[in-house]
Amino acid sequence: MAELPFKLGIHPINWVGEDVKEHGADTTFEQIVDDIEALGLIGTEMGRKFPADPEILQAELAKRGIQLVSQWKSVLFSDPAYREAELEAYRKHAEFLNRMGGTVISTCEVGGSLHFDPRRTPNEKEIIPLDEAGWQSLAEGLNAAGAIAKEYGLKLTYHHHGGTAVERPEEIDRLMELTDPELVHLLFDTGHAYYGGADPLAVLRKHYDRIAYVHLKDVRQNVLAEAREEQADFVTCIRKGVFTVPGGDGCIDFAPIIGELLERGYSGWAMFEGEQDPAAHPPYEYAQRAMQHIQSLISHESR
Secondary structure, three states: OOOOOOEEEEOHHHOOOOOOOOOOOOOOHHHHHHHHHHHOOOEEEOOOOOOOOHHHHHHHHHOOOOEEEEOOEEEOOOOHHHHHHHHHHHHHHHHHHHHOOOOEEEEEEOOOOOOOOOOOOOOOOOOOOOOHHHHHHHHHHHHHHHHHHHHOOOEEEEEOOOOOOOOOHHHHHHHHHHOOOOOEEEEEEHHHHHHOOOOHHHHHHHHHHHEEEEEEOEEOHHHHHHHHHOOOOHHHHHHHOOEEOOOOOOOOOOHHHHHHHHHHOOOOEEEEOOOOOOOOOOHHHHHHHHHHHHHHHHHHHOO
16 A cells, blocks of 8 residues: 555454454454455454463564554443442553553443443343433543553543444543543544444544544445334444445445545554454455555545
8 A cells, every 4th residue: 555644454353243242253363363464454453362462462463564553441430439440450451552562542431331331231222321420430530541541651542432322423522521632532433433423524523633543434324224223222233234344335435534634644543444244244355445445545635
């Protein structure tokens, strides 16, 4: 690919589902990283098939010229009772990523989430929105975690995410308003922005100064519309195939998004994400499509 102001990588979730465990259940770590190397991409995130031993992981990635950029970290800061334990776990997470040469911590509040909140029961059907006390507690916890990340030379990047209490554009706005811009940054995810009812370009423009990490993900509008009609929950939407990579059969116009990133001189990482069934949507093939699509947009912008 042509020289870019920002760095391109790919998330292992294209090969192995994180929320839908049957997606890529038989795929090996070696297959994932061999494919990433063959694609010529140099960055990835931690995945559930990756070895947990830092020395083994570092050796395997290094011999393929791949950088571990980030690792997802769920937090439960909206409930003050969990804060001390959550911050202790966050420090261990930061220590690992620092050792691996990571740059950002993909961080997401799970309080109120139907799928990710450990306090929820299987028979519940709705996300529980945060009340005022919950928002304040979340902001305080994120600021404290952001300070920990900073100690290790990392940035806390908050991942607005489908199926959680920070999903919609007004919820992203609220989170940005309540948190310290020096400690809490934004992970801008095009697919989750659209899924949450936002215009991804509007989110990018509004919060650009807080963005320290990018996920490039697309949405199949027909699948989303059908899922909304059925009142399907987030994980069911993934099983239905709501997400894909840029350049596939999604509905997001990436031209103005890439144009904005280029114009603003974004220099961080951008990860391709699909989060779809790899048996139906071969990851290597879809990654090639995504790369070709983004390259064509960059070439057009460079004229």
